[in-house]
Amino acid sequence: MIPHPPQLDRYEIRHSQVLRFVTNTAVASNITFQNLLDSILLATSATAVYDLFDLVKINFVKVWSIGAVGAVTTCQVAFEGQTIGQTGDNDIHTDTSIGVEPAFVNAIPAKKSLAAIFQPSTAGLAFVLLAPSSSVVDVSLSLRSLPGIATLAQHVAVGATVGSYNYRGLDGLGTSTTNYVPVVGSI
Numbered sequence: 442m443i444p445h446p447p448q449l450d451r452y453e454i455r456h457s458q459v460l461r462f463v464t465n466t467a468v469a470s471n472i473t474f475q476n477l478l479d480s481i482l483l484a485t486s487a488t489a490v491y492d493l494f495d496l497v498k499i500n501f502v503k504v505w506s507i508g509a510v511g512a513v514t515t516c517q518v519a520f521e522g523q524t525i526g527q528t529g530d531n532d533i534h535t536d537t538s539i540g541v542e543p544a545f546v547n548a549i550p551a552k553k554s555l556a557a558i559f560q561p562s563t564a565g566l567a568f569v570l571l572a573p574s575s576s577v578v579d580v581s582l583s584l585r586s587l588p589g590i591a592t593l594a595q596h597v598a599v600g601a602t603v604g605s606y607n608y609r610g611l612d613g614l615g616t617s618t619t620n621y622v623p624v625v626g627s628i
Contacts, residue, residue: 454586456494462578462611462621469571470620472611474560477567477582479594479613480623484601492592493584493606496559499550499567500581506572507543514538517571518548520556559585562592570611578611578621 460480477497482490499520508514517535534548548568550556556567572578595613610619 452588454494456584456586457500457582458584459579459581460608460611461624462580463624464572464574464576464578464620465622466620467573468576468620469569470612471569472567473564474567475562475564475595476611476613477580478562478584478592479596480609480611481584482594482598482601482607482609484598484603484605484607486603487601488598490594490598490601490607492562492594493586495587495590495592496561496585497567498559498583499556500583501550501579502546502548502568502570502581503579504546504548504570504572504576505543506538506545506576507541508538508573511540514544514573515571516544516546516573516576517569518546519569520548520550520554521566521569559583580611 474497478492478494481493483493484490502518504516504518506514506516515535515537517533519533521531534546536544536546538544555565596615599615601607608623608625609615610623611621612619616622
């Protein structure tokens with residue numbers, strides 16, 4: 442008997458990455474799957490940028506927040522997943538600190554929640570984030586790129602280098618307008 446070759450999964454690029462952002466103001470934001478996918482882009486012209494990946498799922502979100510000495514500071518993450526037919530865990534992951542110890546949250550979405558399952562670039566709610574200015578936000582993502590799909594980013598770029606990949610803020614905005622500045626410099 443001739444052995445059959447093993448079945449191949451779909452041809453796709455799979456990648457996992459932790460993205461780090463620093464808030465430049467106090468934030469209370471709904472982060473969508475479109476925002477997450479718009480945070481890593483490929484430039485085809487100085488103003489046209491495409492999502493480098495087509496599907497995203499969240500492994501964890503970590504937030505460190507520190508206030509002034511003696512002041513109270515709070516950070517919070519919630520995977521609400523309020524899309525019809527699918528929900529999040531609706532747990533509020535929060536921490537409050539007084540003084541020099543930073544408030545710290547390590548939020549992991551429930552296994553069958555919307556955030557823990559691969560999602561396309563949509564306005565579906567991935568998570569809600571509340572944090573004071575100068576908070577550090579790490580988002581661990583698993584990403585997939587599907588053949589034949591080209592998703593234009595929601596916001597145009599300014600001065601992108603053709604053929605390069607670029608990082609944007611957690612809200613999908615360029616580094617000059619975002620409240621979540623990526624630690625790596627980009628457009």
